[in-house]
Amino acid sequence: MNTTDSGYYVVIFSSTLRSAQLDEDSEYARTARRMAELAAQQPGFLSVESVRQGLQGITVSCWQDLAAIARWRQHPEHQAAIERGRQHWYEDYHLRICRVEKAYRGPARDTAVPGDTQQDGRG
Amino acid sequence: MNTTDSGYYVVIFSSTLRSAQLDEDSEYARTARRMAELAAQQPGFLSVESVRQGLQGITVSCWQDLAAIARWRQHPEHQAAIERGRQHWYEDYHLRICRVEKAYRGPARDTAVPGDTQQDGRG
Numbered sequence: 001m002n003t004t005d006s007g008y009y010v011v012i013f014s015s016t017l018r019s020a021q022l023d024e025d026s027e028y029a030r031t032a033r034r035m036a037e038l039a040a041q042q043p044g045f046l047s048v049e050s051v052r053q054g055l056q057g058i059t060v061s062c063w064q065d066l067a068a069i070a071r072w073r074q075h076p077e078h079q080a081a082i083e084r085g086r087q088h089w090y091e092d093y094h095l096r097i098c099r100v101e102k103a104y105r106g107p108a109r110d111t112a113v114p115g116d117t118q119q120d121g122r123g
Numbered sequence: 124m125n126t127t128d129s130g131y132y133v134v135i136f137s138s139t140l141r142s143a144q145l146d147e148d149s150e151y152a153r154t155a156r157r158m159a160e161l162a163a164q165q166p167g168f169l170s171v172e173s174v175r176q177g178l179q180g181i182t183v184s185c186w187q188d189l190a191a192i193a194r195w196r197q198h199p200e201h202q203a204a205i206e207r208g209r210q211h212w213y214e215d216y217h218l219r220i221c222r223v224e225k226a227y228r229g230p231a232r233d234t235a236v237p238g239d240t241q242q243d244g245r246g
Contacts, residue, residue: 010221012135012183014172049137051181053174058181060135066224086230093229098133098221101189106216107209 006100008046009066013059015085015093020055028089031081038077044068055091062100069097129223131169132189136182138216143178151212154204161200167191178214185223192220 023029032050039045039061046062063069072078085093146152155173162168162184169185186192195201208216 009224010135010219012133014183049179049181051174051176051179053176056172056174058172058174058183060137060181090230095227095229096133096223097225098223100219100221101132102220104218106218107213 006102008100009063009069010098010100011059011061011063011069012096012098013057013061013093014095015057015059016091017055017057017089018091027084031084035078035081038075039072042068042072042075044071066097129225131223132186132192133221133223134182134184134186134192135219135221136180136184136216137218138180138182139214140178140180140212141214150207154207158201158204161198162195165191165195165198167194189220 017028036048036050039048044064045068046064048059048061050059051057063072073082140151159171159173162171167187168191169187171182171184173182174180186195196205
């Protein structure tokens, strides 16, 4: 599945850390890496991207369907990490599960999904 | 509308800049600030959050409906900024328009939308 398609699902995880976890060997950093690695092994996983700026972070992971997201959420190692995050690492977080309705890529490969009428194109 | 609700829409804008635009007075930085300010004035706008780490950035904006997103996309000043971005600033970008199906907040205010059965709670 190409993620310029629509109809798949994304999980947007926006977080604020309690303190900057800059040490790449911190338990937080090690857990974050392990979760990215483990997520990528789950059935229905498509892709993940993650950006952090100081205490603020946004991670967007893409999944084939809601069932895949639910299964990943129930994974014992993930559950343990979620609980650890709630208790120790995050000041706040906001998790949104969303269905992708339309997707575009740019600037060179600016393609809309078929049927979209908002796209003005470049000629 | 509280963004722990569902049924609203998000635009996920993931981008890679051609070069680090660290100067806060660069045309890119000024345009990015202006677009955030202008977006917030549009009917149907709910919220925006943006994180950048080196060349990689993720911006998530929330909107009441698809019509609000389409109107903002058609705004002349926004159109000009999109074109400028395509031509000059972005190596690549990926824009996804999504419908929020479920939303959670944590860790202190860990609430699920009604009807969700994946939430295991904390006690």
